[in-house]
Amino acid sequence: MARGGKEEGEKHIGLLKLAQTLSFLLIFMAGIIIGLAASSHIDRYFNSLPRMFSSSTHLQTIPFSTTPDYSNCTVIHRDCTGNDENDENDDDGGGGGGVKAEKPKVRDCWSIDGFVRPENLTHVMTDDELFWRASMVPVKEEYPYERVPKVAFLFLTRGPLPMLPLWEKFFKGNEKYLSVYVHTPPGYDMNVSRDSPFYDRQIPSQKVEWGSPLLTDAEKRLLANALLDFSNERFVLLSESCVPVYNFSTVYSYLINSAYSFVDSYDEPTRYGRGRYSRKMLPDIKLHHWRKGSQWFEVNRKIAIYIISDSKYYSLFKQFCRPACYPDEHYIPTFLNMFHGSMNANRSVTWVDWSIGGPHPATYAAANITEEFLQSIRKNETDCLYNDEPTSLCFLFARKFSPSALAPLMNLSSTVMGF
Numbered sequence: 001m002a003r004g005g006k007e008e009g010e011k012h013i014g015l016l017k018l019a020q021t022l023s024f025l026l027i028f029m030a031g032i033i034i035g036l037a038a039s040s041h042i043d044r045y046f047n048s049l050p051r052m053f054s055s056s057t058h059l060q061t062i063p064f065s066t067t068p069d070y071s072n073c074t075v076i077h078r079d080c081t082g083n084d085e086n087d088e089n090d091d092d093g094g095g096g097g098g099v100k101a102e103k104p105k106v107r108d109c110w111s112i113d114g115f116v117r118p119e120n121l122t123h124v125m126t127d128d129e130l131f132w133r134a135s136m137v138p139v140k141e142e143y144p145y146e147r148v149p150k151v152a153f154l155f156l157t158r159g160p161l162p163m164l165p166l167w168e169k170f171f172k173g174n175e176k177y178l179s180v181y182v183h184t185p186p187g188y189d190m191n192v193s194r195d196s197p198f199y200d201r202q203i204p205s206q207k208v209e210w211g212s213p214l215l216t217d218a219e220k221r222l223l224a225n226a227l228l229d230f231s232n233e234r235f236v237l238l239s240e241s242c243v244p245v246y247n248f249s250t251v252y253s254y255l256i257n258s259a260y261s262f263v264d265s266y267d268e269p270t271r272y273g274r275g276r277y278s279r280k281m282l283p284d285i286k287l288h289h290w291r292k293g294s295q296w297f298e299v300n301r302k303i304a305i306y307i308i309s310d311s312k313y314y315s316l317f318k319q320f321c322r323p324a325c326y327p328d329e330h331y332i333p334t335f336l337n338m339f340h341g342s343m344n345a346n347r348s349v350t351w352v353d354w355s356i357g358g359p360h361p362a363t364y365a366a367a368n369i370t371e372e373f374l375q376s377i378r379k380n381e382t383d384c385l386y387n388d389e390p391t392s393l394c395f396l397f398a399r400k401f402s403p404s405a406l407a408p409l410m411n412l413s414s415t416v417m418g419f
């Protein structure tokens with residue numbers, strides 16, 4: 001008994017010592033951690049203060065970081081291109097030339113400018129990374145900068161943009177209200193002059209196959225890149241054969257003031273519509289959800305974010321919408337019908353002529369371009385609603401135009417289309 005008791009006592013003392021040692025160790029380690037945390041806070045805090053603090057003895061042991069390496073930064077401060085307006089103003093200030101040469105180029109990854117409006121579209125994000133980042137929505141309602149809502153023009157091209165001079169004419173003087181994004185085949189270099197709104201506006205692009213999900217991937221990639229600029233409010237998808245048929249101010253106010261987005265979305269009870277639905281999409285997508293529509297959409301910021309954020313329904317389309325089902329004609333129309341129908345006008349603002357029949361719409365060349373033809377697109381008697389009111393102004397853009405149509409369109413743009 002006694003022996004047992006003694007053993008018990010020794011065990012207790014042993015445990016007590018162990019506990020003491022452990023708690024000592026614990027306090028010691030906590031001390032180290034607190035110390036480290038505090039010093040790193042100090043480090044961070046004082047690094048952001050002017051150098052005058054560096055003489056303090058307490059801080060002398062903390063190494064100051066040398067010039068930060070921003071070479072891998074994808075968010076670049078606006079004057080890193082060297083052709084910033086402010087630089088020019090400095091020059092105007094007189095005798096600034098020498099000073100400007102010495103002025104270090106600022107590459108501030110954390111400036112609000114760079115965050116809300118990435119100047120340089122080059123980045124190395126994967127689609128997953130890009131879509132996630134583009135899905136960010138600010139909770140705070142007021143913006144800490146003067147936000148002028150912009151229309152993002154998203155060009156999905158197979159290479160050259162033959163209508164470029166017409167678009168440049170259309171955009172001229174309205175640069176503050178628009179942004180341009182171009183998805184080309186990878187490696188394709190759009191050769192445009194530095195003062196063009198198309199200059200340096202190619203997004204990191206990937207291969208596209210018409211009719212395959214790669215096409216819808218490219219549409220989402222355009223949307224996501226444009227979403228990174230928080231000023232972009234409306235997003236129009238266009239091809240190289242599209243042209244504007246009204247002037248910029250008309251297009252801008254039509255889109256910015258619209259209560260609805262313009263995505264073609266209708267139920268077609270034929271083999272070209274419902275016939276492309278696959279029962280393998282059950283139970284998530286039912287036949288009565290299924291819609292068809294032109295891929296050339298116009299959406300607002302909210303819907304753009306919903307589209308790039310969806311993986312559940314998109315992956316069903318990728319798996320089960322295979323030729324003769326084309327995701328670009330069904331995914332967005334069906335997805336919006338299922339969840340955001342009340343925000344959609346269910347019609348397109350891009351005019352197209354299917355009257356010739358067959359799988360492709362009519363293409364208009366130089367010989368077809370007349371004032372009467374353009375007016376018939378601009379004031380089409382087709383009934384359409386704008387903010388629930390009937391209007392004759394239904395179409396802002398038109399397709400398809402061959403490169404030869406450029407010259408007569410340029411000729412008629414000021415007299416007929418107002419730009």
Ligand SMILES: *[C@@H]1O[C@H](CO)[C@@H](O)[C@H](O)[C@H]1NC(C)=O
Pocket residue numbers: 069071072
């Ligand atoms: C920049 O990226 C390259 C290649 O990805 C890498 O080797 C280098 O360490 C990076 N530099 C910095 C400062 O992060």
Ligand SMILES: *[C@@H]1O[C@H](CO)[C@@H](O)[C@H](O)[C@H]1NC(C)=O
Pocket residue numbers: 080081120121122200
């Ligand atoms: C954008 O960044 C890329 C890669 O960092 C660079 O090659 C290009 O010159 C930059 N463009 C501008 C306008 O700064």
Ligand SMILES: *[C@@H]1O[C@H](CO)[C@@H](O)[C@H](O)[C@H]1NC(C)=O
Pocket residue numbers: 191192
């Ligand atoms: C780009 O265009 C300019 C002027 O039109 C021309 O001189 C130049 O050779 C072109 N560059 C390329 C790579 O095509």
Ligand SMILES: *[C@@H]1O[C@H](CO)[C@@H](O)[C@H](O)[C@H]1NC(C)=O
Pocket residue numbers: 246247248249250417418
């Ligand atoms: C644009 O066109 C409309 C008529 O369609 C006209 O009233 C307006 O003045 C034009 N705006 C500009 C800036 O030319």
Ligand SMILES: *[C@@H]1O[C@H](CO)[C@@H](O)[C@H](O)[C@H]1NC(C)=O
Pocket residue numbers: 260336337338341342343344345346
């Ligand atoms: C568009 O269709 C949806 C159904 O998907 C409907 O709820 C909505 O009211 C329609 N929009 C308009 C403007 O009629």
Ligand SMILES: *[C@@H]1O[C@H](CO)[C@@H](O)[C@H](O)[C@H]1NC(C)=O
Pocket residue numbers: 362363364365367368
């Ligand atoms: C365009 O003009 C040509 C030549 O006049 C004509 O043959 C063709 O049918 C016209 N195309 C359309 C779509 O009207």
Ligand SMILES: *[C@@H]1O[C@H](CO)[C@@H](O)[C@H](O)[C@H]1NC(C)=O
Pocket residue numbers: 352353354355375376377379380381382
């Ligand atoms: C409206 O457009 C259609 C083609 O979408 C065309 O057939 C029709 O003639 C146009 N209406 C008018 C009044 O121009």
Ligand SMILES: *[C@@H]1O[C@H](CO)[C@@H](O)[C@H](O)[C@H]1NC(C)=O
Pocket residue numbers: 407408411
């Ligand atoms: C431009 O318009 C004028 C007169 O309207 C016409 O004589 C000329 O042939 C047109 N040019 C082109 C390239 O269509």
